[in-house]
Amino acid sequence: MKNNALWIILQRLRIPLIVIIVTYSISILGMVLIPGLDDKGNIYHLTFFDAFYFISYTASTIGFGETPYAFTYEQRLWVLVCIYLTVIGWFYAIGALVSIISDKTLKQELTKSRFRRRVNRLKSDFIIVLGYNHVNSQAIKKLVAAGLNVVLVDKSEDKINGFLLEDYSKSVPVLVGDALLTETLESAGIHKSNCKAVVAHFFKEDKNLRIAILTKFLNSNVKVITKATMNETMTSLLDTDIAKVENPFEIFAKRFDIALSSPHILVLENWIYKNADLTDEAVFLPKGRYIICGYGRLGKLLKEKLDKHDLDYVIIEERLRGDSKMLSEGRYIRANADDKEVLKESGIESASVLVAGTQNDIDNISILLTARKINPDIYVIARENTMKEVSIFEATKANWLFMIEQILINKTSLQLSQPLKHCFLKRILYKDEQWASSLVNLLKVQLGDNPRLLNMTITEKRAFAIYTAIENGETVTIDMLLKSLEDWTKYHKALPLFLKRGDEEILLPSNEALQLGDQLLFACDEESREEIELIASNIYDLHYVSTGEEKKNWLLEKIFG
Amino acid sequence: MNLQKVISGFFFILAMTLNFGFFYGDMSNLELHSTYELFAALVISLIATALKIGDKTQIGSVLLASSLVADMQLIAAVVVWTVIEYTSGMTPAHMATVVSLSGGAFLANMTSVILYIGETLKSKR
Numbered sequence: 001m002k003n004n005a006l007w008i009i010l011q012r013l014r015i016p017l018i019v020i021i022v023t024y025s026i027s028i029l030g031m032v033l034i035p036g037l038d039d040k041g042n043i044y045h046l047t048f049f050d051a052f053y054f055i056s057y058t059a060s061t062i063g064f065g066e067t068p069y070a071f072t073y074e075q076r077l078w079v080l081v082c083i084y085l086t087v088i089g090w091f092y093a094i095g096a097l098v099s100i101i102s103d104k105t106l107k108q109e110l111t112k113s114r115f116r117r118r119v120n121r122l123k124s125d126f127i128i129v130l131g132y133n134h135v136n137s138q139a140i141k142k143l144v145a146a147g148l149n150v151v152l153v154d155k156s157e158d159k160i161n162g163f164l165l166e167d168y169s170k171s172v173p174v175l176v177g178d179a180l181l182t183e184t185l186e187s188a189g190i191h192k193s194n195c196k197a198v199v200a201h202f203f204k205e206d207k208n209l210r211i212a213i214l215t216k217f218l219n220s221n222v223k224v225i226t227k228a229t230m231n232e233t234m235t236s237l238l239d240t241d242i243a244k245v246e247n248p249f250e251i252f253a254k255r256f257d258i259a260l261s262s263p264h265i266l267v268l269e270n271w272i273y274k275n276a277d278l279t280d281e282a283v284f285l286p287k288g289r290y291i292i293c294g295y296g297r298l299g300k301l302l303k304e305k306l307d308k309h310d311l312d313y314v315i316i317e318e319r320l321r322g323d324s325k326m327l328s329e330g331r332y333i334r335a336n337a338d339d340k341e342v343l344k345e346s347g348i349e350s351a352s353v354l355v356a357g358t359q360n361d362i363d364n365i366s367i368l369l370t371a372r373k374i375n376p377d378i379y380v381i382a383r384e385n386t387m388k389e390v391s392i393f394e395a396t397k398a399n400w401l402f403m404i405e406q407i408l409i410n411k412t413s414l415q416l417s418q419p420l421k422h423c424f425l426k427r428i429l430y431k432d433e434q435w436a437s438s439l440v441n442l443l444k445v446q447l448g449d450n451p452r453l454l455n456m457t458i459t460e461k462r463a464f465a466i467y468t469a470i471e472n473g474e475t476v477t478i479d480m481l482l483k484s485l486e487d488w489t490k491y492h493k494a495l496p497l498f499l500k501r502g503d504e505e506i507l508l509p510s511n512e513a514l515q516l517g518d519q520l521l522f523a524c525d526e527e528s529r530e531e532i533e534l535i536a537s538n539i540y541d542l543h544y545v546s547t548g549e550e551k552k553n554w555l556l557e558k559i560f561g
Numbered sequence: 562m563n564l565q566k567v568i569s570g571f572f573f574i575l576a577m578t579l580n581f582g583f584f585y586g587d588m589s590n591l592e593l594h595s596t597y598e599l600f601a602a603l604v605i606s607l608i609a610t611a612l613k614i615g616d617k618t619q620i621g622s623v624l625l626a627s628s629l630v631a632d633m634q635l636i637a638a639v640v641v642w643t644v645i646e647y648t649s650g651m652t653p654a655h656m657a658t659v660v661s662l663s664g665g666a667f668l669a670n671m672t673s674v675i676l677y678i679g680e681t682l683k684s685k686r
Contacts (some may be wrong), residue, residue, distance in 0.1 A: 007615055007617055010614045010615035011610075011614070011615030012615075012616055013614065013615075014611055014612065014614050017611040017614070018608055018611045018612070019613065021604060021607045021608050022608070025600070028600070029600065030595075032597075032600075047596075047643075047646070048596060048600055048639075048643075048645070049643045049646075285682040
């Protein structure tokens, strides 16, 4: 049975109840059996009702006095016994009840059942977040801001209490429990059809794997969004078929690769993530010699990319022995990178880019500072492992910060709250520099440095006019949405970026005819956003931009026409 | 031997036998039905109920339900008796009502004893 709280109370109440019943019945029976004298001196026996009445107010220490007649000494002797017996029994029972109410297990059960009720009441899609760490807390913040329902589970009560102090926590049901147990996942509503995703970013990656496997067996329609930095975990996770795995190192290496070949794509990406506007050229890597400090997960991936682009580089790593090919080419220095002499040996004076990419945040900062002292113009990529040091890292003014947690936060929240933008980003990653730079220039010329983005889905609710027009068999093209409401021969400034129709994805759609359920992404400014929304939802405006005439009101037409 | 089983079995069966003792005899004859026996039947029935509380098994819930029925019937009998006694005075017709109420409680008690025996026979220990 689901409701454990009630059973805990009932089981604990057994003994107190029996104690009350027994003490009452002994006292009542005694009162009935002992003969008394009425006001005329006749012998009488109390009835059961009299006795029950008398004991009830005596046991609860109310004490209305002796009824129906004054008691004899024999009766009073027995009343003495009754008083001690029943009052003690009564107090014991009340004490037991109070201790049950303040009992910790009972409290936990009560919060658990309250949590289950709140989860069951969620009618729209929701996301289960497992573990309250920095990444998840920021992701929750963004998801809640985007209007999605979130359920949070964490093992530690302190962390949950910390979460409850946040102002966005009100709408989030929380549970203290071990996320690795089936029972916890079930309480969190994983079986429900409106549960869309499970987010797990545990530091220990086998935990993430375990959650992915559990979720697959509990409800294979749920996506698992998780991270993995080790190859074995990564493959196992992908084998579950339902996991969307984020490997921050690979994500960054991919960015590095793109930055080397087509940096404008990254400009677009940063703009969509709202990290920077379109003029930001921080990701434009200079050509020249690259120095990579740290040859771990990150260093190895970066080396592959540098090899691919045939660039000159040197790696500095203290703990690993480099392979002979790299040593013979003079591309590997086994030393501590946080050392002036070592950096000089690596040729930092003439190098153009330095990657401070060790596992230790303080080492990275120290390398950065030393390098800047020797070569003030060097471009620095700094790796930041935890968000605790974020202000220090910002103060160092590294040209490009690789923040593992920030990447996870952005990825997770964007793919859950803005799936259309996520699809768009995935598509543009395969485009070339020419395409990207012309798009960036077009956006900058037409809409300024920081255009807004507008999502639109052709549904009855979001785009009533277009929906009804298509229902009636009319053709509505994207072009119509771009026309100005002041003059239909002119266009406003918005730019269609992306069209998603089922599995079909079209970048920069030109004059496609719209279908029901299409998802559109526009770049626009405040004014053109308004125009698009008006055209989409107002039948008069849609009629005007498609024909150039005012739509006539049928009633007025009948009267005047 | 399980002491807990002995105690609970004792109370379940005692509740039934006491109830039967009160119920047995000409319905409308006041002298054949003792108040003390009804009192004892009610008290033991309440204790039996308390013993059944909190058992999460399927059979436990049915046992608790039957016991609650018996309590309800007996309490109704007691209330009817008290009210009649202090208002119009006891008549054979009213006595029949009280006794038949206890008869219903007796059936409920019997159900719970049969279930209890059935569960015991099924148990491998």
